[in-house]
Structure formats: structure tokens, C-alpha cells
Amino acid sequence: MPKITGARVIVTSPGRNFVTLKVETEDGVYGLGDATLNGRELAVASYLTDHVIPCLIGRDAHRIEDIWQFLYKGAYWRRGPVTMSAIAAVDTALWDIKGKLAGLPVYQLLGGASREGVMVYGHANGTTIEETVANALHYKELGYRAIRLQSGVPGLASTYGVSKDRYFYEPADADMPTENVWSTEKYLRSVPPLFEKARDALGWDVHLLHDAHHRLTPIEAARLGKDLEPYRLFWLEDTTPAENQEAFRLIRQHTTTPLAVGEIFNTIWDARELIQNQLIDYIRATVVHAGGITHLRRIAALADLYQVRTGCHGATDLSPVCMAAALHFDLSVPNFGVQEYMRHAEETDAVFPHAYSFDNGLMHPGDKPGLGVDIDEVLAAKYPYRRAYLPVNRLEDGTMFSW
């Protein structure tokens, strides 16, 4: 058996913070797993170092399912983003090791390729509709077949999804949380004209998406979905805070705009009612925050029964290790929908050399054994951790609100 002889957490900040688990076996083969939880990184690092790694040493690295069950059931305190990100990192690293030992890319171990490539969507943003549409046109020229559009809201100083940089969106921007001001009325007025202009400029042969980032009530979400129907969105994402799964029934009854949710979900239980009651069209759970490749496959299998497709989260706070793992999953899973792809900064790519590639709107994980992603530890050590928070939102009268 490939015995696990060591495991370490590597925290590095090449442009932004990443937490990576490296698991080593006695024959020198190692695997990597992403454990990054944006804004709460060190909690996962400690969970791994202080509580998980001591239990890994001496185990058989091939027993992925058993180790997953051991960490999930053995903790007694189940679920939650910190626990599930830590389990995900172990699980991902073990799949990497299994692939390397088998001499096969991970997607081959997951049943092989179900498609030629993985359709990804880019994130077009701008402070005005004109800027956002121009940015979306640029994505189309780069070959993207799906584009998400997020525009500034007239009357609001800053909004989720609109970055200072044209191409790189990074929400965790300060060592104390940035406070934004939010108005749903202003936002709801601004979105339909954005998509009207986008369709005029981009035509109908490209998929358009939008993220409401959990800030609407069910009836507001229903109205937005209805207002956007003429523009035939691929999906409308995270309309309401999904702690209340039942809310989606109300939204669903009012609109045929496809609904996506789940980037903050960490287990199948968060999505179960939504999937079984066919209240959503796309499940956005991803490798790092939803218990790794093993658990994500379970979620996808449940979703497949109800024609719900996958649409993994892929913002810049998910490291290239997660991106690689997601692409192996995407290439193999039968009910794939789309994959989010926000390009990482050059410093990030240099610390995490990887085999995955983008061509004409599709990505491929490459054919290196394992995940096909590495970490340059010497370079990583040059980028020390810097505390960085996600922003918060207040209504115009000062009330705390969902970000």
C-alpha cells in the first residue's frame, strides 16, 4: 500500500491568499489539495494541521472513500465550510496520488472523458453598461461561448462583481472589511437594460449569465427572472440566500429563467430539497468547498436524476489546484453544464504550474498523471500570508445586509 508518511499545509499569497495541502507517501509520490476558504483561510489551515494531519499518517493513500468517511463521521461535528474544505483538500490530494500511481490523469479514473472539452464562462464587468458590454465583446473575441455580465449600479458607489481591474476580479480587498452601500430598487432597475444592450451587441449565439449574489427576496428574484426572460439567460445565479431552500419554489413558479445556486454549499444536504423538487437548473457546488471530488460526484449523481446540471464555482479564490480538480470532474461527469473560469494573476500561475489549458471557449485538464498541477514551494515562500477580508453590505439607512 502507498502509506501516507507526511502531510503539510502551505499558505502562500501570490496576488491573493491560498491554502494548499501536500500529502506525501512513502515511495515519494505526493498529492495536492486546495483548502482555500476566502477570508477565513487560517481556520482551515489550523483544522488540517492540528486535527486532520495527525490522523492521516500511516494510512493507505489508496483508500479515498474510507478516509473521507473517517474524517466526516469521525469528527462528530459534521458539515460546515471549514470542516468540508479540509476534507476536500485531503480528498483532492488522494485523487492526485492515485492518478500519479496509476499513470493516468484523474478524469480517466472517474470514468473517462464524456466530452471533448469543458465549456467555461468568463466574468465581464464594468462600472457602466457600455463598459461591461465592451468587456463582454472582448471575451467573445477571445473565443468564450458563455459570458457572465456584472455592471455597476447607477447611484451606488461599488457593487459585487465590478472590479478596479478590467480582467481580474478579487473580492477580498482589504485587511478590514470594505463597507458597501446597497439598494435593491436601484439594482433591479439596472439589470434588464444591461441584458438588452448585451443581446444587441453580442447577438444570440453566446450564452449570457448573471449573479445576484444572494441579495434578493424571493418575490424580487421572481420579478428579476421574469424581466430577464426576453434575453434568454443561460442562468440567473444566487438570487436569494439559499439557507431557505423553500424560497426557490416561489421564484420557480414565476419565471422560466434558469436558476443556479450552490457556490457556498458544502454538502449534498444543502442542495437536496432544491434538486429533488426540481427548483433549480444548475448546482454550483465545487471541489474545495463541498468535500472534494468524492462528495461532488455524489451531489452530481443526485442532480442527474432530476436533469439538474453542474456549474462549478471557479472564482480566483479557488486555487489552480481546485481548478484542475474541477476540470477533471467536469470532463467526466455526465450531467455537466458549464464551468466558471476567472483567470488567475500571473504570480498565482507561476506558483502553481499546471497542465490545464483554454482553447476556443473550452478548457481541458491535460493528460499528465494525477491532477496535472504542482506547487513551486520556493516561490510560494516569497509570498507571505496577508489578512484579507471580503466586503460587507449595508442598506442606505445603515442596516446590515447580505453581501
Ligand SMILES: O=C(O)[C@@H](O)[C@@H](O)[C@H](O)[C@H](O)CO
Ligand atoms: O460567482 C462568483 O464567482 C462569486 O460569487 C464569487 O466571486 C464569490 O463572491 C467569491 O468566490 C467569494 O469568495
Ligand SMILES: [Mg+2]
Ligand atoms: Mg457567484
